[in-house]
Amino acid sequence: MVRLTEIDNRLAKAYRAFIKLHRRVWCNKHLKKSTKISVSRAIVLSTLLYGSESWVIYRHHLRLLERFHQCCLHSILNIHWTGYMTSVSVLDQEGVSSIEAMLMRMQLRWAGHISRMEDHHLPKIVLYGELATGCHMRRDLKRTYKDSLKLYLRLGRIDY
Structure with a gap:
């Protein structure tokens, strides 16, 4: 079983990677959304899911990981909380799969x-x-x- 501390550790590292790219990538108006999503996939998601092939995932782990993923996507796509969009519609809009699907595939x-x-x-x-x-x-x-x-x-x- 993967302990919550391992999930917390992975979330903290992915958050640090996300923050380091905030000004140079996410706030850059000259980059396309697809480029931003590709950078997120390559850096943030790979940091988040490193070693996840051997994790035993429970529902509460998935909720934490999905929440982080959605927060990152909302920030990258500049979707504010007032512009209500469901999690599924955000994933479909950009052609990104959910954390659960990524974990299952890995x-x-x-x-x-x-x-x-x-x-x-x-x-x-x-x-x-x-x-x-x-x-x-x-x-x-x-x-x-x-x-x-x-x-x-x-x-x-x-x-x-």
Whole structure:
């Protein structure tokens, strides 16, 4: 399970990257919106989602990440709170996918990469391994990484 502190750390780093580009990129009236979105994708989103291939994401994590993503998009596109636009319409307007879709795509790509590895590689051993000795604590994870992958495969209508 990814702890909230990891999410907070990623959000803080992405926010710092976003702020550093504020005057030079986001407020620059000579840059196209598509260029600004591309810069955001390349710098801010890659900073935010670094290492997310192995995260176990819960709803409250997604809400935090989506809220940050929407705030960034509103700032880049100069959409004020008085100009009511739904989150979906902002994403559709600029052709940007949601954080949940990005996470799903990244995690499924990583799982495919692991499944194609040879059997003696450590990531494959960990993913397909079982607990040989010991026991789970009562307050163990509610959801495991495998559960997340199975959910994503089911949502994508992919047989496993």
